[in-house]
Amino acid sequence: MKAILPDQTVIYYDTIGEGMPLVLLHGNFQNSKVFKDQVSYFSKSYKVITIDSRGHGESTFGHKKLTISLLSSDISFLLHQLVHEPFVIIGFSDGANIALKLAIENSENIAAMVLISPNVDIDGIHKSFYNFAQIGYYLLHFLNFITPFRKMRNILYLILSNPDISLDELEKIHQPVLLLSGTKDIIKRQHIELIASHMPFSQLTWISNAPHMLLKSRSNELNKLINDFIKLKPSGVEPSGFVTSKL
Numbered sequence: 001m002k003a004i005l006p007d008q009t010v011i012y013y014d015t016i017g018e019g020m021p022l023v024l025l026h027g028n029f030q031n032s033k034v035f036k037d038q039v040s041y042f043s044k045s046y047k048v049i050t051i052d053s054r055g056h057g058e059s060t061f062g063h064k065k066l067t068i069s070l071l072s073s074d075i076s077f078l079l080h081q082l083v084h085e086p087f088v089i090i091g092f093s094d095g096a097n098i099a100l101k102l103a104i105e106n107s108e109n110i111a112a113m114v115l116i117s118p119n120v121d122i123d124g125i126h127k128s129f130y131n132f133a134q135i136g137y138y139l140l141h142f143l144n145f146i147t148p149f150r151k152m153r154n155i156l157y158l159i160l161s162n163p164d165i166s167l168d169e170l171e172k173i174h175q176p177v178l179l180l181s182g183t184k185d186i187i188k189r190q191h192i193e194l195i196a197s198h199m200p201f202s203q204l205t206w207i208s209n210a211p212h213m214l215l216k217s218r219s220n221e222l223n224k225l226i227n228d229f230i231k232l233k234p235s236g237v238e239p240s241g242f243v244t245s246k247l
Contacts, residue, residue: 009062017043027093031057037219072101086111120165124191170198182210
């Protein structure tokens with residue numbers, strides 16, 4: 001299915017299953033198909049909504065430079081058309097950053113969030129991965145006249161630019177939040193802990209020896225953690241940012 005944004009950008013999405021809506025937001029250089037294991041698991045009990053972000057998958061670029069704020073406003077517009085009841089967001093990587101923006105700027109109907117490996121600052125990314133992305137970005141500059149490479153460079157820019165999310169803004173998020181990250185993630189451990197500590201109703205769980213792409217490498221464990229969190233509906237979590245570790 002597709003939706004047309006006010007600037008004529010086309011956003012593709014899909015829905016499967018019945019029940020409370022779960023909105024799945026993918027990461028950089030991905031599309032909604034990355035959630036194949038999650039869609040199969042959760043669509044048995046929930047209404048799963050998958051979305052290809054602007055410039056990703058089947059969705060078009062439009063004419064604007066990609067930023068987390070822009071992608072968040074796109075998702076917000078679409079969800080206002082699709083969902084009129086409380087829903088849960090499951091965001092991975094850049095999708096988690098988009099989810100944070102949504103909760104900060106328009107938290108209406110967001111019942112809870114699951115954030116897998118978010119970052120609110122480029123300093124939160126391990127230097128080796130950041131440098132690799134930076135080299136790719138500058139090399140693509142010489143191919144900028146070729147449309148596919150220009151689009152690739154535009155997407156890569158999302159990794160190299162700050163998501164424009166402050167720690168003070170995180171403190172305004174009062175939905176229950178489950179943060180998940182692998183102990184071998186590209187996002188620094190102390191950065192994930194910093195994010196968790198600034199959200200009043202957050203729970204942080206580490207997945208032992210898991211890399212960034214734990215959606216696939218540890219999908220069974222990941223899906224169970226998410227499902228347990230959703231079922232508990234931890235709206236009564238004490239405002240302290242409690243942490244659980246799985247090392």
